[in-house]
Structure formats: structure tokens, C-alpha cells
Amino acid sequence: NAGVMQNPRHLVRRRGQEARLRCSPMKGHSHVYWYRQLPEEGLKFMVYLQKENIIDESGMPKERFSAEFPKEGPSILRIQQVVRGDSAAYFCASSPIQNTEAFFGQGTRLTVV
Amino acid sequence: KNQVEQSPQSLIILEGKNCTLQCNYTVSPFSNLRWYKQDTGRGPVSLTIMTFSENTKSNGRYTATLDADTKQSSLHITASQLSDSASYICVVTESGGSYIPTFGRGTSLIVHP
Numbered sequence: 001n002a003g004v005m006q007n008p009r010h011l012v013r014r015r016g017q018e019a020r021l022r023c024s025p026m027k028g029h030s031h032v033y034w035y036r037q038l039p040e041e042g043l044k045f046m047v048y049l050q051k052e053n054i055i056d057e058s059g060m061p062k063e064r065f066s067a068e069f070p071k072e073g074p075s076i077l078r079i080q081q082v083v084r085g086d087s088a089a090y091f092c093a094s095s096p097i098q099n100t101e102a103f104f105g106q107g108t109r110l111t112v113v
Numbered sequence: 114k115n116q117v118e119q120s121p122q123s124l125i126i127l128e129g130k131n132c133t134l135q136c137n138y139t140v141s142p143f144s145n146l147r148w149y150k151q152d153t154g155r156g157p158v159s160l161t162i163m164t165f166s167e168n169t170k171s172n173g174r175y176t177a178t179l180d181a182d183t184k185q186s187s188l189h190i191t192a193s194q195l196s197d198s199a200s201y202i203c204v205v206t207e208s209g210g211s212y213i214p215t216f217g218r219g220t221s222l223i224v225h226p
Contacts, residue, residue: 035216041218042218043202043216044216045213045214048213059213093156102214103159104149104156104157105156107154107156
């Protein structure tokens with residue numbers, strides 16, 4: 001059973017481009033969480049999704065950021081018109097049911113140049 | 114506002130020595146508290162999880178304690194090894210609602226030979 005898979009591991013985008021980050025949860029896990037970690041900072045919650053539903057997006061910026069977890073395929077975190085301040089490590093975690101241990105992926109490191 | 118405060122921010126110890134990391138939280142109502150280890154450039158990995166009724170949990174050389182009355186937890190590492198060098202993150206989950214966890218900023222531990 002593979003762990004949580006995130007790709008790409010590293011992503012470089014120019015200012016104004018779109019960034020798409022993918023997360024494939026562990027097999028049997030239907031709950032996905034996205035976190036952002038700025039350099040020298042702790043992880044900050046962004047969004048919590050179940051299959052085809054956004055449960056809590058209270059940590060996600062209102063503009064330029066969106067997330068989805070379709071019935072088939074990975075969860076996607078999309079950042080439109082990226083700015084330098086979006087440079088960070090983005091982690092995805094999954095769990096089988098709510099409020100159980102969440103397993104983290106290795107993260108995607110986004111660099112905006 | 115739910116908060117998780119960790120101390121010290123960073124810690125340097127010699128290989129073989131013991132150390133204790135602290136976590137204070139204001140999350141309420143309380144569901145559970147987890148300690149994660151995050152190696153540089155990697156995703157966090159769970160070490161221990163404790164619910165309200167548990168006041169100690171061990172995982173090898175790691176022992177976590179919880180005082181739900183004072184809202185404090187500690188992580189004790191015995192006989193430290195070079196591989197213990199990492200960031201240790203305290204995560205507290207609120208009960209009810211969408212069970213979104215609150216992350217501390219972590220304690221950066223460096224073990225020197």
C-alpha cells in the first residue's frame with residue numbers, strides 16, 4: 001500500500017502562471033487535507049475535502065486558490081496567477097475517516113520566480 | 114482562537130542525552146493531541162496520539178505526556194541519536210465540527226555527535 005503521493009516534488013513557476021499540485025491519497029482514504037508551510041514556519045491548514053466535497057476551506061485564501069477532490073483521480077490544489085509570496089512547501093495528508101490519524105505526503109515545493 | 118505553542122523553538126543536545134519538548138494549547142473542546150516528527154524536506158510522520166483519557170504514550174525512545182487539565186503536553190526523547198535531528202510538531206484537534214487540527218510551529222532539535 002503506497003503512501004500519500006504528491007507530485008510534482010518541485011515546481012517552478014513564473015509570476016502570473018498557474019500552479020497545479022496533485023495529491024493521491026492512500027488506498028481506502030477518502031479524506032484529504034492540504035497544508036502550506038512557509039520557510040521557518042509551521043504547517044498551516046488550507047482545506048479539507050472528501051470525495052467530491054469541500055468540507056472546510058477556512059484556511060484557503062479567497063482569491064486565486066482552489067481545490068478539488070473528484071470522484072476519480074487525485075486531489076488537485078490549483079493556484080492561479082502565482083505571486084512570489086506563494087513560494088512554499090505544500091503538503092497533503094489523507095485519512096480513512098474523519099478525526100483519525102492523517103498520513104502526510106512528501107510535499108510539493110513551489111518556487112515562484 | 115485555538116492556539117498551540119511549543120517550546121523551546123530550537124534545541125541542541127549531544128548524542129546520548131535526553132531532552133524534553135513542551136506544548137501548551139488552548140484548543141477547546143479537546144479531541145486528541147499528536148506529536149509528529151518532520152525531517153528536513155520530508156512530510157511529518159506521526160509519533161504518538163493521545164486522547165483526553167490518556168496521560169502518557171510511548172513509542173520506542175519517545176514518550177509523550179498529556180495533562181488535559183492544564184492543557185500541556187511534553188515529548189521526552191531518551192538516549193538521543195543523530196537521526197533524532199528533526200522538527201517535532203505538536204498538533205491538537207478540536208472535537209466537533211470538521212475536526213480540523215491546529216499545528217504548533219515545532220521545535221527544531223539538533224543532535225550533535
